Amino acid sequence: MIPMRNAERTAIGVDLGEYNLYTACPARMPDWNGVYPIRGNEYCARLDEFREQVAALLGSECDRETIVAYVEHRREALLERLTDAAHEICEYASAYDRPVLVTEDNHYQPDLWAWLTDPDAHRGTAWLLPTAHLRLRAVAAEYGLEVATVPEAYSSQECHACGVIGERPLGETFRCTNSDCHVDWADADYNAAKVLAQRYYPGRRCAYRPSRSGPTEEHSALAADGGSPQHQQSQDPELQQPPRSPQSPQEDA
Numbered sequence: 001m002i003p004m005r006n007a008e009r010t011a012i013g014v015d016l017g018e019y020n021l022y023t024a025c026p027a028r029m030p031d032w033n034g035v036y037p038i039r040g041n042e043y044c045a046r047l048d049e050f051r052e053q054v055a056a057l058l059g060s061e062c063d064r065e066t067i068v069a070y071v072e073h074r075r076e077a078l079l080e081r082l083t084d085a086a087h088e089i090c091e092y093a094s095a096y097d098r099p100v101l102v103t104e105d106n107h108y109q110p111d112l113w114a115w116l117t118d119p120d121a122h123r124g125t126a127w128l129l130p131t132a133h134l135r136l137r138a139v140a141a142e143y144g145l146e147v148a149t150v151p152e153a154y155s156s157q158e159c160h161a162c163g164v165i166g167e168r169p170l171g172e173t174f175r176c177t178n179s180d181c182h183v184d185w186a187d188a189d190y191n192a193a194k195v196l197a198q199r200y201y202p203g204r205r206c207a208y209r210p211s212r213s214g215p216t217e218e219h220s221a222l223a224a225d226g227g228s229p230q231h232q233q234s235q236d237p238e239l240q241q242p243p244r245s246p247q248s249p250q251e252d253a
């Protein structure tokens with residue numbers, strides 16, 4: 001059953017990541033011309049350099065108060081850039097009729113100190129992705145734009161056209177392995193944004209069927225997840241979150 005209010009909206013998937021901070025794409029876009037990516041390379045380089053600076057400061061005779069002030073100053077600048085990027089996404093989305101932004105139901109909490117001081121911390125999950133999510137929500141609220149969340153599982157690996165789980169052989173490239181599908185290659189972030197948007201519409205996501213290699217544990221998890229695309233049901237992560245793909249935390253980002 002499709003609630004009319006969902007069907008009448010223009011779902012715009014927003015994939016969050018590092019290569020692209022935000023990638024926005026409506027569910028029904030016929031080609032990739034209207035996709036809106038905001039590159040993240042420079043931003044990630046700033047985060048890396050920030051971490052190196054803090055490590056140098058912590059190893060120096062600099063007092064803690066000075067270091068904390070430095071971190072806060074840099075953090076503000078980083079937040080400002082993300083806020084600007086979120087504004088761009090909201091401007092883009094506002095051009096559509098009855099838009100709703102659709103993101104993954106990522107439930108990490110930002111922890112900048114973890115990124116700066118924990119050698120095992122992942123840049124995306126420790127700070128960037130949760131912060132990008134929070135900034136997008138805050139800016140969207142200023143625009144009066146609704147933000148819905150849908151299950152994130154395999155959104156970066158599922159083909160937007162046929163729903164089959166494809167491959168990520170070259171990091172930023174998605175390859176559909178379904179020989180009956182018209183999609184061969186696609187930009188991985190574009191594909192993920194469109195998949196997220198599609199998940200907003202119940203029954204419109206994941207026409208799952210096993211790839212030629214046969215079902216795997218991951219596929220079973222996806223199939224289990226595939227029955228409940230309604231974003232209203234995604235509020236409880238414990239009910240919706242299958243095991244994360246062990247080899248691709250970055251790709252899911």
Ligand SMILES: [Zn+2]
Pocket residue numbers: 159160161162163164176177178181182183
């Ligand atoms: Zn496909």
